[in-house]
Amino acid sequence: MEIKCSLNTFKKTDVTFIDSEKAYISRVADQPMAFETFQALKPYVKSIGVTDGFKKVIDTFDVSEGQTPAGFRVEYGLEEDGALRADLVRDISYDKNGVKRPTNVxxxxxxxxxxxxxxxxxxxxxxxxxxxxxxxxxxxxxxxxxxxxxxxxxxxxxxxxxxxxxxxxxxxxxxxxxxxxxxxxxxxxxxxxxxxxxxxxxxxxxxxxxxxxxxxxxxxxxxxxxxxxxxxxxxxxxxxxxxxxxxxxxxxxxxxxxxxxxxxxxxxxxxxxxxxxxxxxxxxxMQSEIMKKGLAAYDATRDPRYLEDIKKMFIEKDYLCKGQEMDLLSVKQAAEDLLKYRHxxxxxxxxxxxxxxxxxxxxxxxxxxxxxxxxxxxxxxxxxxxxxxxxxxxxxxxxxxxxxxxxxxxxxxxFTSCNQVISYQRRFMNAANGAK
Missing domain, CATH: 3.20.20.70 (Aldolase class I)
Structure with a gap:
Protein backbone atom coordinates (compact mmCIF):
# COMPACT_ATOMS: atom_id res chain seq x y z
CA MET A 1 0.00 0.00 0.00
CA GLU A 2 1.32 3.43 -0.98
CA ILE A 3 0.96 6.16 1.64
CA LYS A 4 0.61 9.62 0.13
CA CYS A 5 2.32 12.54 1.78
CA SER A 6 3.02 16.19 0.96
CA LEU A 7 4.18 19.35 2.68
CA ASN A 8 0.63 19.76 3.96
CA THR A 9 1.08 16.50 5.90
CA PHE A 10 3.55 18.33 8.17
CA LYS A 11 0.75 20.62 9.38
CA LYS A 12 -0.64 17.71 11.35
CA THR A 13 2.62 17.59 13.31
CA ASP A 14 2.42 21.24 14.45
CA VAL A 15 4.86 22.42 11.79
CA THR A 16 4.08 25.96 10.63
CA PHE A 17 4.26 27.55 7.19
CA ILE A 18 6.28 30.77 7.27
CA ASP A 19 3.66 33.54 7.01
CA SER A 20 5.47 35.77 4.54
CA GLU A 21 6.05 32.84 2.18
CA LYS A 22 2.64 31.11 2.22
CA ALA A 23 1.74 32.23 -1.30
CA TYR A 24 4.91 30.60 -2.61
CA ILE A 25 4.59 27.47 -0.46
CA SER A 26 1.05 26.89 -1.69
CA ARG A 27 2.49 26.17 -5.14
CA VAL A 28 4.18 22.99 -3.88
CA ALA A 29 2.22 22.17 -0.74
CA ASP A 30 0.25 19.37 -2.40
CA GLN A 31 3.03 17.94 -4.54
CA PRO A 32 3.69 14.28 -3.62
CA MET A 33 6.44 13.41 -1.16
CA ALA A 34 7.58 9.87 -0.50
CA PHE A 35 6.38 8.55 2.88
CA GLU A 36 9.94 7.52 3.70
CA THR A 37 11.11 11.09 3.11
CA PHE A 38 8.35 12.47 5.32
CA GLN A 39 9.20 10.02 8.10
CA ALA A 40 12.90 10.88 7.94
CA LEU A 41 12.25 14.64 8.08
CA LYS A 42 9.42 14.71 10.63
CA PRO A 43 11.59 14.78 13.79
CA TYR A 44 13.59 17.77 12.56
CA VAL A 45 11.19 20.05 10.70
CA LYS A 46 9.86 23.05 12.64
CA SER A 47 8.75 25.32 9.83
CA ILE A 48 8.33 25.26 6.06
CA GLY A 49 9.29 27.94 3.57
CA VAL A 50 10.96 28.46 0.21
CA THR A 51 14.39 29.61 -0.89
CA ASP A 52 15.16 32.96 -2.46
CA GLY A 53 15.85 31.02 -5.64
CA PHE A 54 12.31 29.62 -5.56
CA LYS A 55 10.88 33.12 -5.30
CA LYS A 56 13.09 34.36 -8.12
CA VAL A 57 11.90 31.64 -10.51
CA ILE A 58 8.24 32.34 -9.77
CA ASP A 59 8.74 36.08 -10.08
CA THR A 60 10.69 35.71 -13.35
CA PHE A 61 7.96 33.83 -15.21
CA ASP A 62 4.24 34.40 -15.51
CA VAL A 63 3.24 31.30 -13.56
CA SER A 64 -0.41 30.64 -12.79
CA GLU A 65 -1.35 30.82 -9.11
CA GLY A 66 -0.82 27.57 -7.23
CA GLN A 67 1.57 26.13 -9.83
CA THR A 68 5.27 25.77 -10.50
CA PRO A 69 6.63 26.27 -14.03
CA ALA A 70 7.73 23.61 -16.48
CA GLY A 71 11.48 23.12 -16.70
CA PHE A 72 12.09 22.89 -12.95
CA ARG A 73 12.13 20.15 -10.35
CA VAL A 74 11.45 20.71 -6.66
CA GLU A 75 14.20 19.99 -4.16
CA TYR A 76 14.16 20.42 -0.38
CA GLY A 77 16.84 21.56 2.01
CA LEU A 78 16.76 21.38 5.80
CA GLU A 79 18.37 24.31 7.59
CA GLU A 80 19.93 24.34 11.05
CA ASP A 81 16.94 26.12 12.61
CA GLY A 82 14.60 23.36 11.42
CA ALA A 83 13.26 25.28 8.42
CA LEU A 84 12.51 22.97 5.50
CA ARG A 85 12.81 25.06 2.33
CA ALA A 86 11.60 24.18 -1.14
CA ASP A 87 13.80 25.16 -4.05
CA LEU A 88 13.24 25.07 -7.82
CA VAL A 89 16.15 23.57 -9.74
CA ARG A 90 16.44 23.86 -13.52
CA ASP A 91 15.67 20.51 -15.14
CA ILE A 92 14.06 20.27 -18.57
CA SER A 93 12.98 16.68 -17.83
CA TYR A 94 10.09 18.15 -15.84
CA ASP A 95 6.78 19.59 -16.91
CA LYS A 96 4.85 22.02 -14.72
CA ASN A 97 4.10 21.22 -11.08
CA GLY A 98 7.06 18.90 -10.69
CA VAL A 99 5.65 16.19 -12.97
CA LYS A 100 8.15 14.46 -15.24
CA ARG A 101 7.70 14.69 -18.98
CA PRO A 102 6.06 11.64 -20.62
CA THR A 103 9.34 10.05 -21.75
CA ASN A 104 12.93 10.19 -20.56
CA VAL A 105 14.00 10.98 -24.13
CA MET A 286 25.71 10.58 -46.61
CA GLN A 287 29.47 10.94 -47.13
CA SER A 288 30.02 7.39 -45.92
CA GLU A 289 27.49 6.15 -48.46
CA ILE A 290 29.34 7.96 -51.25
CA MET A 291 32.60 6.32 -50.18
CA LYS A 292 31.05 2.87 -49.91
CA LYS A 293 29.40 3.07 -53.34
CA GLY A 294 32.55 4.47 -54.96
CA LEU A 295 34.76 1.77 -53.49
CA ALA A 296 32.32 -0.98 -54.51
CA ALA A 297 32.17 0.36 -58.07
CA TYR A 298 35.97 0.59 -58.25
CA ASP A 299 36.40 -2.96 -56.93
CA ALA A 300 33.97 -4.22 -59.57
CA THR A 301 35.37 -2.30 -62.54
CA ARG A 302 38.83 -0.99 -61.62
CA ASP A 303 37.69 2.25 -63.25
CA PRO A 304 39.67 5.08 -61.57
CA ARG A 305 36.88 7.58 -62.15
CA TYR A 306 35.10 6.15 -59.09
CA LEU A 307 38.10 7.03 -56.93
CA GLU A 308 38.16 10.44 -58.62
CA ASP A 309 34.56 10.91 -57.47
CA ILE A 310 35.57 10.13 -53.89
CA LYS A 311 38.48 12.55 -54.17
CA LYS A 312 36.12 15.21 -55.48
CA MET A 313 33.91 14.67 -52.45
CA PHE A 314 36.97 14.85 -50.17
CA ILE A 315 37.77 18.29 -51.60
CA GLU A 316 34.18 19.53 -51.55
CA LYS A 317 33.60 18.41 -47.95
CA ASP A 318 36.96 19.70 -46.61
CA TYR A 319 38.64 16.37 -45.94
CA LEU A 320 41.32 17.87 -48.17
CA CYS A 321 42.24 21.53 -47.91
CA LYS A 322 42.91 23.94 -50.75
CA GLY A 323 45.87 22.77 -52.83
CA GLN A 324 46.30 19.53 -50.88
CA GLU A 325 47.15 16.60 -53.16
CA MET A 326 46.30 12.94 -52.64
CA ASP A 327 46.93 10.19 -55.17
CA LEU A 328 44.08 7.84 -55.97
CA LEU A 329 45.48 4.86 -54.07
CA SER A 330 45.75 7.06 -50.99
CA VAL A 331 42.18 8.22 -51.58
CA LYS A 332 41.09 4.58 -51.66
CA GLN A 333 42.97 3.81 -48.45
CA ALA A 334 41.60 6.89 -46.69
CA ALA A 335 38.04 5.99 -47.64
CA GLU A 336 38.50 2.40 -46.47
CA ASP A 337 39.97 3.58 -43.17
CA LEU A 338 37.09 5.99 -42.57
CA LEU A 339 34.45 3.35 -43.26
CA LYS A 340 36.21 0.92 -40.94
CA TYR A 341 36.36 3.52 -38.17
CA ARG A 342 32.71 4.33 -38.69
CA HIS A 343 31.71 0.62 -38.60
CA PHE A 415 6.87 10.72 -37.94
CA THR A 416 3.53 11.35 -36.28
CA SER A 417 1.92 9.88 -39.40
CA CYS A 418 1.87 6.85 -41.69
CA ASN A 419 -0.26 5.48 -44.52
CA GLN A 420 -2.83 3.82 -42.26
CA VAL A 421 -3.63 7.13 -40.57
CA ILE A 422 -5.10 8.30 -43.87
CA SER A 423 -6.84 4.97 -44.53
CA TYR A 424 -8.53 4.89 -41.17
CA GLN A 425 -9.45 8.57 -41.19
CA ARG A 426 -11.13 7.99 -44.55
CA ARG A 427 -13.22 5.23 -42.99
CA PHE A 428 -13.98 7.13 -39.77
CA MET A 429 -14.89 10.42 -41.40
CA ASN A 430 -17.13 8.77 -43.97
CA ALA A 431 -18.87 6.84 -41.21
CA ALA A 432 -19.30 10.00 -39.16
CA ASN A 433 -20.81 11.75 -42.15
CA GLY A 434 -23.31 9.01 -42.86
CA ALA A 435 -21.69 7.25 -45.80
CA LYS A 436 -23.06 3.78 -46.49
Whole structure:
Protein backbone atom coordinates (compact mmCIF):
# COMPACT_ATOMS: atom_id res chain seq x y z
CA MET A 1 0.00 0.00 0.00
CA GLU A 2 1.32 3.43 -0.98
CA ILE A 3 0.96 6.16 1.64
CA LYS A 4 0.61 9.62 0.13
CA CYS A 5 2.32 12.54 1.78
CA SER A 6 3.02 16.19 0.96
CA LEU A 7 4.18 19.35 2.68
CA ASN A 8 0.63 19.76 3.96
CA THR A 9 1.08 16.50 5.90
CA PHE A 10 3.55 18.33 8.17
CA LYS A 11 0.75 20.62 9.38
CA LYS A 12 -0.64 17.71 11.35
CA THR A 13 2.62 17.59 13.31
CA ASP A 14 2.42 21.24 14.45
CA VAL A 15 4.86 22.42 11.79
CA THR A 16 4.08 25.96 10.63
CA PHE A 17 4.26 27.55 7.19
CA ILE A 18 6.28 30.77 7.27
CA ASP A 19 3.66 33.54 7.01
CA SER A 20 5.47 35.77 4.54
CA GLU A 21 6.05 32.84 2.18
CA LYS A 22 2.64 31.11 2.22
CA ALA A 23 1.74 32.23 -1.30
CA TYR A 24 4.91 30.60 -2.61
CA ILE A 25 4.59 27.47 -0.46
CA SER A 26 1.05 26.89 -1.69
CA ARG A 27 2.49 26.17 -5.14
CA VAL A 28 4.18 22.99 -3.88
CA ALA A 29 2.22 22.17 -0.74
CA ASP A 30 0.25 19.37 -2.40
CA GLN A 31 3.03 17.94 -4.54
CA PRO A 32 3.69 14.28 -3.62
CA MET A 33 6.44 13.41 -1.16
CA ALA A 34 7.58 9.87 -0.50
CA PHE A 35 6.38 8.55 2.88
CA GLU A 36 9.94 7.52 3.70
CA THR A 37 11.11 11.09 3.11
CA PHE A 38 8.35 12.47 5.32
CA GLN A 39 9.20 10.02 8.10
CA ALA A 40 12.90 10.88 7.94
CA LEU A 41 12.25 14.64 8.08
CA LYS A 42 9.42 14.71 10.63
CA PRO A 43 11.59 14.78 13.79
CA TYR A 44 13.59 17.77 12.56
CA VAL A 45 11.19 20.05 10.70
CA LYS A 46 9.86 23.05 12.64
CA SER A 47 8.75 25.32 9.83
CA ILE A 48 8.33 25.26 6.06
CA GLY A 49 9.29 27.94 3.57
CA VAL A 50 10.96 28.46 0.21
CA THR A 51 14.39 29.61 -0.89
CA ASP A 52 15.16 32.96 -2.46
CA GLY A 53 15.85 31.02 -5.64
CA PHE A 54 12.31 29.62 -5.56
CA LYS A 55 10.88 33.12 -5.30
CA LYS A 56 13.09 34.36 -8.12
CA VAL A 57 11.90 31.64 -10.51
CA ILE A 58 8.24 32.34 -9.77
CA ASP A 59 8.74 36.08 -10.08
CA THR A 60 10.69 35.71 -13.35
CA PHE A 61 7.96 33.83 -15.21
CA ASP A 62 4.24 34.40 -15.51
CA VAL A 63 3.24 31.30 -13.56
CA SER A 64 -0.41 30.64 -12.79
CA GLU A 65 -1.35 30.82 -9.11
CA GLY A 66 -0.82 27.57 -7.23
CA GLN A 67 1.57 26.13 -9.83
CA THR A 68 5.27 25.77 -10.50
CA PRO A 69 6.63 26.27 -14.03
CA ALA A 70 7.73 23.61 -16.48
CA GLY A 71 11.48 23.12 -16.70
CA PHE A 72 12.09 22.89 -12.95
CA ARG A 73 12.13 20.15 -10.35
CA VAL A 74 11.45 20.71 -6.66
CA GLU A 75 14.20 19.99 -4.16
CA TYR A 76 14.16 20.42 -0.38
CA GLY A 77 16.84 21.56 2.01
CA LEU A 78 16.76 21.38 5.80
CA GLU A 79 18.37 24.31 7.59
CA GLU A 80 19.93 24.34 11.05
CA ASP A 81 16.94 26.12 12.61
CA GLY A 82 14.60 23.36 11.42
CA ALA A 83 13.26 25.28 8.42
CA LEU A 84 12.51 22.97 5.50
CA ARG A 85 12.81 25.06 2.33
CA ALA A 86 11.60 24.18 -1.14
CA ASP A 87 13.80 25.16 -4.05
CA LEU A 88 13.24 25.07 -7.82
CA VAL A 89 16.15 23.57 -9.74
CA ARG A 90 16.44 23.86 -13.52
CA ASP A 91 15.67 20.51 -15.14
CA ILE A 92 14.06 20.27 -18.57
CA SER A 93 12.98 16.68 -17.83
CA TYR A 94 10.09 18.15 -15.84
CA ASP A 95 6.78 19.59 -16.91
CA LYS A 96 4.85 22.02 -14.72
CA ASN A 97 4.10 21.22 -11.08
CA GLY A 98 7.06 18.90 -10.69
CA VAL A 99 5.65 16.19 -12.97
CA LYS A 100 8.15 14.46 -15.24
CA ARG A 101 7.70 14.69 -18.98
CA PRO A 102 6.06 11.64 -20.62
CA THR A 103 9.34 10.05 -21.75
CA ASN A 104 12.93 10.19 -20.56
CA VAL A 105 14.00 10.98 -24.13
CA UNK A 106 13.36 14.67 -24.79
CA UNK A 107 12.64 16.52 -28.02
CA UNK A 108 14.07 19.72 -29.42
CA UNK A 109 13.64 21.75 -32.59
CA UNK A 110 16.14 23.29 -34.99
CA UNK A 111 14.34 26.46 -35.92
CA UNK A 112 14.26 30.22 -35.52
CA UNK A 113 10.89 30.56 -37.22
CA UNK A 114 8.25 31.57 -34.64
CA UNK A 115 5.45 30.45 -36.96
CA UNK A 116 7.05 27.00 -37.20
CA UNK A 117 7.82 26.71 -33.48
CA UNK A 118 4.32 27.57 -32.26
CA UNK A 119 2.58 24.30 -33.32
CA UNK A 120 5.26 22.10 -31.74
CA UNK A 121 5.98 24.17 -28.61
CA UNK A 122 4.13 21.89 -26.19
CA UNK A 123 6.42 18.91 -26.79
CA UNK A 124 9.75 20.77 -26.79
CA UNK A 125 12.31 20.72 -23.99
CA UNK A 126 14.88 22.68 -26.00
CA UNK A 127 15.25 24.80 -29.09
CA UNK A 128 18.55 25.17 -30.88
CA UNK A 129 19.51 27.67 -33.51
CA UNK A 130 22.58 29.13 -35.14
CA UNK A 131 23.24 32.15 -37.39
CA UNK A 132 22.42 30.11 -40.50
CA UNK A 133 19.04 29.11 -39.09
CA UNK A 134 18.27 32.62 -37.86
CA UNK A 135 19.37 34.63 -40.89
CA UNK A 136 19.36 32.33 -43.94
CA UNK A 137 16.31 30.24 -43.11
CA UNK A 138 14.19 32.92 -41.47
CA UNK A 139 15.04 36.64 -41.33
CA UNK A 140 16.35 36.83 -44.91
CA UNK A 141 13.82 34.35 -46.27
CA UNK A 142 10.68 36.25 -47.33
CA UNK A 143 8.66 33.03 -47.56
CA UNK A 144 9.34 32.31 -43.89
CA UNK A 145 9.55 35.84 -42.45
CA UNK A 146 6.10 36.84 -43.65
CA UNK A 147 5.88 40.55 -44.37
CA UNK A 148 9.45 40.98 -43.06
CA UNK A 149 7.94 41.39 -39.62
CA UNK A 150 11.18 40.40 -37.87
CA UNK A 151 14.26 42.52 -38.59
CA UNK A 152 16.90 41.42 -36.05
CA UNK A 153 18.13 38.33 -34.26
CA UNK A 154 17.06 39.81 -30.92
CA UNK A 155 13.49 40.31 -32.11
CA UNK A 156 13.34 36.71 -33.29
CA UNK A 157 14.76 35.25 -30.07
CA UNK A 158 12.50 37.36 -27.86
CA UNK A 159 9.43 36.09 -29.73
CA UNK A 160 10.57 32.48 -29.57
CA UNK A 161 11.17 32.86 -25.83
CA UNK A 162 7.64 34.18 -25.42
CA UNK A 163 6.16 31.28 -27.40
CA UNK A 164 8.09 28.51 -25.62
CA UNK A 165 7.63 29.75 -22.07
CA UNK A 166 9.82 28.61 -19.17
CA UNK A 167 9.92 24.87 -19.87
CA UNK A 168 12.34 24.78 -22.81
CA UNK A 169 16.01 25.65 -22.91
CA UNK A 170 17.04 27.86 -25.80
CA UNK A 171 20.48 27.25 -27.29
CA UNK A 172 21.81 30.35 -29.04
CA UNK A 173 25.10 30.48 -30.90
CA UNK A 174 27.84 33.07 -30.71
CA UNK A 175 27.94 35.22 -33.83
CA UNK A 176 31.75 35.24 -33.97
CA UNK A 177 33.83 32.87 -31.84
CA UNK A 178 37.03 33.96 -33.58
CA UNK A 179 37.30 37.75 -33.58
CA UNK A 180 35.83 38.59 -30.20
CA UNK A 181 37.69 38.82 -26.92
CA UNK A 182 36.51 36.91 -23.85
CA UNK A 183 35.00 40.13 -22.50
CA UNK A 184 33.05 40.67 -25.72
CA UNK A 185 31.82 37.08 -25.71
CA UNK A 186 30.62 37.45 -22.12
CA UNK A 187 28.87 40.67 -23.09
CA UNK A 188 27.06 38.86 -25.93
CA UNK A 189 26.11 36.01 -23.60
CA UNK A 190 24.79 38.50 -21.04
CA UNK A 191 22.46 39.99 -23.65
CA UNK A 192 21.06 36.55 -24.36
CA UNK A 193 20.63 35.94 -20.63
CA UNK A 194 18.79 39.23 -20.19
CA UNK A 195 16.50 38.37 -23.09
CA UNK A 196 15.80 34.71 -22.29
CA UNK A 197 16.57 34.56 -18.53
CA UNK A 198 19.43 32.76 -16.85
CA UNK A 199 17.26 29.66 -16.55
CA UNK A 200 16.64 29.10 -20.26
CA UNK A 201 19.71 30.42 -22.01
CA UNK A 202 22.33 27.96 -23.24
CA UNK A 203 25.27 29.31 -25.24
CA UNK A 204 26.26 27.31 -28.31
CA UNK A 205 30.03 27.15 -28.71
CA UNK A 206 31.46 25.48 -31.83
CA UNK A 207 34.50 23.32 -32.26
CA UNK A 208 36.89 25.62 -34.09
CA UNK A 209 39.39 23.16 -35.58
CA UNK A 210 42.16 24.90 -37.55
CA UNK A 211 40.11 28.08 -38.10
CA UNK A 212 41.36 31.17 -36.27
CA UNK A 213 40.98 34.94 -36.15
CA UNK A 214 43.76 35.20 -38.71
CA UNK A 215 42.38 32.60 -41.15
CA UNK A 216 38.58 32.82 -40.86
CA UNK A 217 38.42 35.28 -43.78
CA UNK A 218 39.38 32.39 -46.08
CA UNK A 219 35.90 30.99 -45.45
CA UNK A 220 34.28 34.29 -46.41
CA UNK A 221 36.12 35.48 -49.52
CA UNK A 222 37.25 34.22 -52.93
CA UNK A 223 36.48 30.54 -53.49
CA UNK A 224 35.90 30.19 -49.70
CA UNK A 225 38.21 27.17 -49.55
CA UNK A 226 40.48 26.71 -46.52
CA UNK A 227 44.25 26.35 -46.73
CA UNK A 228 44.94 24.29 -43.58
CA UNK A 229 44.12 20.56 -43.40
CA UNK A 230 41.24 19.72 -41.08
CA UNK A 231 43.44 17.26 -39.18
CA UNK A 232 46.42 19.62 -38.77
CA UNK A 233 45.23 22.50 -36.58
CA UNK A 234 47.47 24.41 -34.25
CA UNK A 235 46.88 23.60 -30.59
CA UNK A 236 45.61 27.08 -29.75
CA UNK A 237 43.23 27.11 -32.72
CA UNK A 238 41.88 23.63 -32.07
CA UNK A 239 41.19 24.31 -28.41
CA UNK A 240 39.73 27.79 -28.90
CA UNK A 241 36.19 26.44 -28.65
CA UNK A 242 37.02 24.32 -25.59
CA UNK A 243 38.49 27.30 -23.77
CA UNK A 244 35.54 29.54 -24.63
CA UNK A 245 33.21 26.84 -23.30
CA UNK A 246 35.17 26.58 -20.06
CA UNK A 247 35.26 30.36 -19.69
CA UNK A 248 31.49 30.60 -20.12
CA UNK A 249 30.90 27.71 -17.74
CA UNK A 250 33.03 29.37 -15.09
CA UNK A 251 30.91 32.49 -15.49
CA UNK A 252 27.70 30.61 -14.79
CA UNK A 253 26.54 29.75 -18.30
CA UNK A 254 25.48 26.36 -19.57
CA UNK A 255 27.17 25.47 -22.84
CA UNK A 256 25.97 23.56 -25.88
CA UNK A 257 29.29 22.39 -27.37
CA UNK A 258 28.48 21.89 -31.01
CA UNK A 259 29.96 20.69 -34.33
CA UNK A 260 30.71 17.16 -33.09
CA UNK A 261 30.79 14.73 -35.99
CA UNK A 262 33.38 12.07 -35.23
CA UNK A 263 33.39 9.96 -32.04
CA UNK A 264 37.02 10.81 -31.31
CA UNK A 265 35.92 14.39 -30.54
CA UNK A 266 33.83 13.32 -27.56
CA UNK A 267 36.26 12.72 -24.70
CA UNK A 268 38.08 15.97 -25.38
CA UNK A 269 34.79 17.85 -25.69
CA UNK A 270 33.68 16.57 -22.29
CA UNK A 271 36.70 18.26 -20.71
CA UNK A 272 34.94 21.57 -21.47
CA UNK A 273 32.18 20.56 -18.99
CA UNK A 274 29.34 21.03 -21.48
CA UNK A 275 25.65 20.92 -20.66
CA UNK A 276 24.99 19.55 -24.16
CA UNK A 277 27.24 17.66 -26.55
CA UNK A 278 26.10 16.67 -30.03
CA UNK A 279 26.06 13.85 -32.53
CA UNK A 280 25.62 15.20 -36.06
CA UNK A 281 24.49 12.22 -38.12
CA UNK A 282 23.16 13.28 -41.53
CA UNK A 283 26.10 14.58 -43.58
CA UNK A 284 28.54 12.08 -42.14
CA UNK A 285 26.22 9.20 -43.10
CA MET A 286 25.71 10.58 -46.61
CA GLN A 287 29.47 10.94 -47.13
CA SER A 288 30.02 7.39 -45.92
CA GLU A 289 27.49 6.15 -48.46
CA ILE A 290 29.34 7.96 -51.25
CA MET A 291 32.60 6.32 -50.18
CA LYS A 292 31.05 2.87 -49.91
CA LYS A 293 29.40 3.07 -53.34
CA GLY A 294 32.55 4.47 -54.96
CA LEU A 295 34.76 1.77 -53.49
CA ALA A 296 32.32 -0.98 -54.51
CA ALA A 297 32.17 0.36 -58.07
CA TYR A 298 35.97 0.59 -58.25
CA ASP A 299 36.40 -2.96 -56.93
CA ALA A 300 33.97 -4.22 -59.57
CA THR A 301 35.37 -2.30 -62.54
CA ARG A 302 38.83 -0.99 -61.62
CA ASP A 303 37.69 2.25 -63.25
CA PRO A 304 39.67 5.08 -61.57
CA ARG A 305 36.88 7.58 -62.15
CA TYR A 306 35.10 6.15 -59.09
CA LEU A 307 38.10 7.03 -56.93
CA GLU A 308 38.16 10.44 -58.62
CA ASP A 309 34.56 10.91 -57.47
CA ILE A 310 35.57 10.13 -53.89
CA LYS A 311 38.48 12.55 -54.17
CA LYS A 312 36.12 15.21 -55.48
CA MET A 313 33.91 14.67 -52.45
CA PHE A 314 36.97 14.85 -50.17
CA ILE A 315 37.77 18.29 -51.60
CA GLU A 316 34.18 19.53 -51.55
CA LYS A 317 33.60 18.41 -47.95
CA ASP A 318 36.96 19.70 -46.61
CA TYR A 319 38.64 16.37 -45.94
CA LEU A 320 41.32 17.87 -48.17
CA CYS A 321 42.24 21.53 -47.91
CA LYS A 322 42.91 23.94 -50.75
CA GLY A 323 45.87 22.77 -52.83
CA GLN A 324 46.30 19.53 -50.88
CA GLU A 325 47.15 16.60 -53.16
CA MET A 326 46.30 12.94 -52.64
CA ASP A 327 46.93 10.19 -55.17
CA LEU A 328 44.08 7.84 -55.97
CA LEU A 329 45.48 4.86 -54.07
CA SER A 330 45.75 7.06 -50.99
CA VAL A 331 42.18 8.22 -51.58
CA LYS A 332 41.09 4.58 -51.66
CA GLN A 333 42.97 3.81 -48.45
CA ALA A 334 41.60 6.89 -46.69
CA ALA A 335 38.04 5.99 -47.64
CA GLU A 336 38.50 2.40 -46.47
CA ASP A 337 39.97 3.58 -43.17
CA LEU A 338 37.09 5.99 -42.57
CA LEU A 339 34.45 3.35 -43.26
CA LYS A 340 36.21 0.92 -40.94
CA TYR A 341 36.36 3.52 -38.17
CA ARG A 342 32.71 4.33 -38.69
CA HIS A 343 31.71 0.62 -38.60
CA UNK A 344 29.82 1.22 -41.81
CA UNK A 345 29.73 -2.48 -42.66
CA UNK A 346 28.28 -3.79 -39.38
CA UNK A 347 25.43 -3.22 -36.90
CA UNK A 348 27.44 -0.70 -34.93
CA UNK A 349 27.40 1.86 -37.72
CA UNK A 350 25.59 0.65 -40.85
CA UNK A 351 22.74 2.99 -39.86
CA UNK A 352 25.19 5.89 -39.47
CA UNK A 353 24.69 6.00 -35.70
CA UNK A 354 28.03 4.69 -34.44
CA UNK A 355 28.80 8.16 -33.06
CA UNK A 356 25.56 8.13 -31.07
CA UNK A 357 26.34 4.75 -29.55
CA UNK A 358 29.89 5.88 -28.77
CA UNK A 359 28.78 9.12 -27.13
CA UNK A 360 26.18 7.39 -24.98
CA UNK A 361 28.82 4.94 -23.77
CA UNK A 362 31.00 7.88 -22.80
CA UNK A 363 28.26 9.09 -20.47
CA UNK A 364 28.85 5.92 -18.45
CA UNK A 365 32.39 7.19 -17.88
CA UNK A 366 31.85 10.84 -17.02
CA UNK A 367 31.36 12.79 -13.82
CA UNK A 368 29.00 15.21 -15.56
CA UNK A 369 25.63 13.99 -14.33
CA UNK A 370 23.66 16.85 -15.88
CA UNK A 371 25.18 16.68 -19.35
CA UNK A 372 22.99 15.48 -22.21
CA UNK A 373 23.50 14.31 -25.78
CA UNK A 374 21.70 16.10 -28.59
CA UNK A 375 21.21 13.86 -31.62
CA UNK A 376 20.91 16.27 -34.50
CA UNK A 377 21.08 16.81 -38.25
CA UNK A 378 18.64 14.22 -39.58
CA UNK A 379 17.29 13.59 -43.05
CA UNK A 380 15.32 11.06 -45.01
CA UNK A 381 12.82 8.35 -44.08
CA UNK A 382 15.13 6.21 -41.92
CA UNK A 383 17.27 8.52 -39.76
CA UNK A 384 14.69 9.14 -37.03
CA UNK A 385 13.24 5.60 -37.07
CA UNK A 386 16.76 4.17 -36.70
CA UNK A 387 17.44 6.51 -33.76
CA UNK A 388 14.12 5.52 -32.22
CA UNK A 389 15.10 1.83 -32.43
CA UNK A 390 18.58 2.47 -31.05
CA UNK A 391 17.20 4.16 -27.95
CA UNK A 392 15.19 1.11 -26.93
CA UNK A 393 18.17 -1.24 -27.22
CA UNK A 394 18.95 -2.86 -23.85
CA UNK A 395 22.46 -1.40 -23.74
CA UNK A 396 21.14 2.15 -23.62
CA UNK A 397 18.09 1.67 -21.39
CA UNK A 398 19.77 3.51 -18.50
CA UNK A 399 20.96 6.39 -20.71
CA UNK A 400 17.85 7.55 -22.55
CA UNK A 401 17.30 10.22 -19.91
CA UNK A 402 20.49 11.83 -21.22
CA UNK A 403 19.19 12.17 -24.81
CA UNK A 404 17.58 15.07 -26.66
CA UNK A 405 16.46 14.49 -30.25
CA UNK A 406 16.43 17.62 -32.37
CA UNK A 407 15.40 18.29 -35.95
CA UNK A 408 13.42 20.76 -38.00
CA UNK A 409 9.80 20.77 -36.76
CA UNK A 410 8.50 19.55 -40.11
CA UNK A 411 10.92 16.59 -40.05
CA UNK A 412 9.71 15.49 -36.62
CA UNK A 413 6.11 16.03 -37.66
CA UNK A 414 6.35 13.49 -40.49
CA PHE A 415 6.87 10.72 -37.94
CA THR A 416 3.53 11.35 -36.28
CA SER A 417 1.92 9.88 -39.40
CA CYS A 418 1.87 6.85 -41.69
CA ASN A 419 -0.26 5.48 -44.52
CA GLN A 420 -2.83 3.82 -42.26
CA VAL A 421 -3.63 7.13 -40.57
CA ILE A 422 -5.10 8.30 -43.87
CA SER A 423 -6.84 4.97 -44.53
CA TYR A 424 -8.53 4.89 -41.17
CA GLN A 425 -9.45 8.57 -41.19
CA ARG A 426 -11.13 7.99 -44.55
CA ARG A 427 -13.22 5.23 -42.99
CA PHE A 428 -13.98 7.13 -39.77
CA MET A 429 -14.89 10.42 -41.40
CA ASN A 430 -17.13 8.77 -43.97
CA ALA A 431 -18.87 6.84 -41.21
CA ALA A 432 -19.30 10.00 -39.16
CA ASN A 433 -20.81 11.75 -42.15
CA GLY A 434 -23.31 9.01 -42.86
CA ALA A 435 -21.69 7.25 -45.80
CA LYS A 436 -23.06 3.78 -46.49
Missing amino acids: LFSADSANPYEVAPIKNILANLTCNPGIIYDLFINNPKANVGSQFKTRDEVMAEIGRILGPGADISVELNDPFGKSDAEILEEAAKFKEMLSEYRVVIKVPHTGPVSKETVDQLLTGDKKFSIPCDAPGTAEALRGHNIALMLQENGYRVNFTLMFEPYQTALALQAKPYFINSFVRHRF FEDHEGSDGLDSVRHNLRWFKNTNLDDSRLIICSMEGPLNYPDIDKLLVEDEFSDLVNRVVITAEPNYLAR
